[in-house]
């Protein structure tokens with residue numbers, strides 16, 4: 163199984179960005195936890211982060227037929243991007259939406275996601291562990 167981990171804008175700032183909301187780990191540290199767990203599960207993983215909507219759309223398009231699943235934290239684009247939703251629909255990606263924070267306990271504008279209704283499932287509020295939980299969930303799906 164191959165899984166692409168996609169992260170949206172400002173997630174490259176983890177570790178120095180609103181630590182009380184998003185935790186102390188950097189994205190590289192989170193990705194190395196994911197890599198380690200994936201290795202132990204015999205799952206191949208790839209990582210991509212961009213601050214640009216178009217680059218995320220292109221990466222989703224390029225993943226078609228190359229990966230089995232996507233784990234995506236679209237960050238602020240969650241609440242704004244029809245383009246990312248359309249890209250996920252276009253490639254018929256089966257994906258898990260992850261948020262570090264519990265978006266439903268935050269500002270009103272964070273409580274709508276353009277991608278939740280087409281996701282396999284949503285994990286929100288467990289910090290970096292959400293990405294590891296997504297790995298377990300996807301592994302379990304194929305069994």
Ligand code: DQA
Pocket residue numbers: 171172173235236237238239240260261262263264265272
């Ligand atoms: C986030 C939540 C979004 O509302 C926010 O814009 C982010 C991160 C999260 O992981 O909790 O950048 O996706």
